Amino acid sequence: MSIYANRWLLPEGIHELLPNRAQRLEELRRKLLELYQVWGYELVFPPFIEFLDSLLSGTGADLDLQTFKLTDQLTGRMMGVRADITPQVARIDAHQLQREEPTRLCYSGTVLHTKPDGFSRTRAQLQTGAELYGYAGISADMEIFSLMLETLRISNIANFSIDMGHVGIYRGLMEEAKLPKETEQKLFDALQIKSTSDISQVLNQTTLSNDLKEMLENLVHLQGDSFILDHAKKILKNANQTVQNALQDLEFMLENMPSFVTEKLHLDLAELSGYSYHTGLIFAGYVPQHGAALIRGGRYDHVGEAFGRARPATGFSTDLMALLDFQTQPIEFKRIFASEIKEGDPVQLAQQILTLRSQGETVICELPQQVGDAKALNCTHQLVWQNQAWAVVPL
Numbered sequence: 001m002s003i004y005a006n007r008w009l010l011p012e013g014i015h016e017l018l019p020n021r022a023q024r025l026e027e028l029r030r031k032l033l034e035l036y037q038v039w040g041y042e043l044v045f046p047p048f049i050e051f052l053d054s055l056l057s058g059t060g061a062d063l064d065l066q067t068f069k070l071t072d073q074l075t076g077r078m079m080g081v082r083a084d085i086t087p088q089v090a091r092i093d094a095h096q097l098q099r100e101e102p103t104r105l106c107y108s109g110t111v112l113h114t115k116p117d118g119f120s121r122t123r124a125q126l127q128t129g130a131e132l133y134g135y136a137g138i139s140a141d142m143e144i145f146s147l148m149l150e151t152l153r154i155s156n157i158a159n160f161s162i163d164m165g166h167v168g169i170y171r172g173l174m175e176e177a178k179l180p181k182e183t184e185q186k187l188f189d190a191l192q193i194k195s196t197s198d199i200s201q202v203l204n205q206t207t208l209s210n211d212l213k214e215m216l217e218n219l220v221h222l223q224g225d226s227f228i229l230d231h232a233k234k235i236l237k238n239a240n241q242t243v244q245n246a247l248q249d250l251e252f253m254l255e256n257m258p259s260f261v262t263e264k265l266h267l268d269l270a271e272l273s274g275y276s277y278h279t280g281l282i283f284a285g286y287v288p289q290h291g292a293a294l295i296r297g298g299r300y301d302h303v304g305e306a307f308g309r310a311r312p313a314t315g316f317s318t319d320l321m322a323l324l325d326f327q328t329q330p331i332e333f334k335r336i337f338a339s340e341i342k343e344g345d346p347v348q349l350a351q352q353i354l355t356l357r358s359q360g361e362t363v364i365c366e367l368p369q370q371v372g373d374a375k376a377l378n379c380t381h382q383l384v385w386q387n388q389a390w391a392v393v394p395l
Helices: 019-038 061-065 086-097 138-154 167-177 181-192 196-204 210-219 228-235 241-256 320-325 346-358
Strands: 049-051 068-071 078-081 103-117 122-133 161-166 265-268 281-286 295-299 313-319 335-338 362-365 381-386 389-394
Touching (some): 019 122, 019 320, 086 313, 122 138, 138 241, 161 167, 167 181, 167 241, 181 196, 228 241, 346 362
Parallel strands (some): 161 265
Antiparallel strands (some): 049 078, 103 122, 122 313, 281 295, 381 389
16 A cells, blocks of 8 residues: 555544635634624634643643643643633733723634544534623623624524523532532532432431521422522522522523523523533523533633632633534525636726625636636626626526
């Protein structure tokens, strides 16, 4: 076998985009960044690689395992290829900008994972998102949530559902329970898999009050549509202020979100994904028949602490290529073919081509004696000479 036979192969989980998909992806990226801009979010470009201690500051073990690591030949220090952009943006807010006022930042860039992840089982994702720093109130979460919904709309994702929870409920109950670390971990693990028998077994081995035990046992059942919140308020009426504040946050969100979103909403007050990272409201968007979230976000107030400035923070992110895969109606492009002139005014044709391109239209000129016609070049329209003028007509 020739030594060149397999040189075109890519590593597992690494993909390249061919022209049609690449154009659709770039069009979507531009639309989303324009959306974030008109909402007041400033674009940042964090580096693809940086020192490991900075890259992993304030993150969990999962991100550490997903990060490619290498040695910097200039300093001997360990470096990492980013697996998540969010901590980098937090560093920019805390260390580089150092603003006192609320700061809105957005980004779009490639992240690399050591193992395949997400819908397409890829190791390289085009992570895109928005973050709001410096405001602790629920209005910031509402803004980020609304921008996430706009992201789905702009991306033509019509058939989606929303999961929402609040880690403050569990945190508040744990503040009250004051369980030993090992016992709390067992309870956390049981809640994660929603095992009622394991939850009861752990709680029965504690000296907690019956009231607190009942709240913790019922937590796993507090999931469903928006009406479950009324039931939760009754079950958790004797919980501390941390829990009551979390319930008020959820109530605010329900009262201010569009009715069509409420119909797609699933509340889960025992949802603890990202518990070590998130500090408040959490939410995620899903599409039918897929278990992984298409887009997710929430509040993470301590993310900047490792950089010496723990500002309040809330945001969301998504993989742009996954959004592309689940568009209800894919983006269509107009491509105009200008054939070699056999009739008509060539000067006027050249001027028409310049005008169309200045308006953002794609015009492909036929080359002398080329192979392939307009349809072979994926054109949708062509320039024809009619009524003493050049006109764009569908193919």
